[in-house]
Amino acid sequence: MSGKSYVKPFVREVSKTTWYLARGRDRLHMAHEASCVFVGLYALLLLWGLRALAAGPEAYQAFLAALGSPLSLGFHWVALAVTLFHTVSWFQVTPKAMPIQIGEAFVPGPVIVVGHYTVWVALSLFILFIGGVFHG
């Protein structure tokens, strides 16, 4: 192109740091992404417990006692809400991320989602049962 253009290019101003706040679906997406922080923190808590278990009975008792601290209890209530949110949003996108094809047809999304919930509830109850939660 020759000559000077006097047409001002249209540049839409989009903030690099707060763009997701404008739309509801972007906010929800970022909330789901942020849930990974609690997944990671809880995995570290399990790792800490595993270290205590390997170190011996005294260290393990100290770990169990530390679970009752206000900091731990506060973390657990938030972690419970966030991990449940992760479960729901993860199951919601599973049919899109990992579609199942049988012959020519794809298994309908809702069938996959309901299947996941069924397995999740059964597995959770099973873990609570073998964990001895129902025995007092």
Next chain:
Amino acid sequence: MARSNKPVVWGLFALGGTVAAFVLPVLVLITLLTGLGHAPAALSYETLHAFAAGWLGKLILFGVIAPSLWHTAHRLRTVLYSLGLRADKAVALVGYGLASIGTFLTLQYLLGI
């Protein structure tokens, strides 16, 4: 074709997300009950130690902890990029590095039981 570690990392991310979705809420509930003074029988030192001493127990504990760490490392990378942090290589190095250390420690503790 250029070689990429993307499929491996994404696989670990998806595995971790799936494992976390299925078992983390109930595990959080169990350690919450323990903190509230209602520790279930399985969390006694003898029972849990016996569980972690077996190969199936080791496999299950490793299968919960390590993929969850990789899930977090990969997703934090994309979150930090979305939040405007463009130092992607450094973020990936730190995140995957910490996940590697966590994976190694999980193995070390499990093999020590």
